[in-house]
Amino acid sequence: MTQWDPTLVTRAYALALKSFEEGGCPIGSVLVRGPEILGEGHNQRVQKGDPIAHGEMDAIRNAGRQKSYRDTTLYTSLSPCMMCAGTIVQLKIPRVVIAENTTFGGNEDFLRAHGVEVTVVNDARCIALMRRFIAERPELWNEDIAEE
């Protein structure tokens, strides 16, 4: 059984909830190196009008330039889309802890095929928040994942 830190799943959820309360997409992420938080963030599509700032991307951006990601773990409130999964592989982030993949998913096998250790937590808070978001704001959600 893989070890993961429940406080970091809670932090990813809190960032997702913050984004939701701001009118944005409720996905939050935290990039850590051991006990150190390198960067955290949330989806910025609404807040910054930035279509590439998914939660994972915002956390990686906020971590700034890194010579290596080989000893990092990315916690994210929602399963990574193809953009974020590609980024994880490109940066050689070796571990991803996904709070939930019930409301969105499908790139777990891609990540594993590239050697990434994937842990899915199935956090009830994150599932409920995404379900509420998708029900209340389907157009925004579809825009964020480029579904028409």
Place this chain on the structure above:
Amino acid sequence: MTQWDPTLVTRAYALALKSFEEGGCPIGSVLVRGPEILGEGHNQRVQKGDPIAHGEMDAIRNAGRQKSYRDTTLYTSLSPCMMCAGTIVQLKIPRVVIAENTTFGGNEDFLRAHGVEVTVVNDARCIALMRRFIAERPELWNEDIAEE
């Protein structure tokens, strides 16, 4: 034979050259819809300390929120890395014109397997600029593609 616009390859090169002259990574990109330039940009790792702002990502970010990318084409001075290739697939950008894949590449088949039309131009200016960059600043280049 796929049609592509040589002036947009030249624009991607000019953006790459601008970034190089600023001390940054020389990769530039332009996102277009028909004759309209939606966004253009270049690698911002050095200029903004932003590790996710490859040229392609910067152009897509600068294009702002789009409901759909299905009628867009991305011109880029260098073959997309896995992050940028994942982004192209996630956003369903249907066409990518790559100025060169001599100095870096490998994700063309991934793109094609996901239905993306890939055209490689092999632009001599872009090849020469990247060769000069890799020779002069190997550490920065390795950092940008997460090679140690």
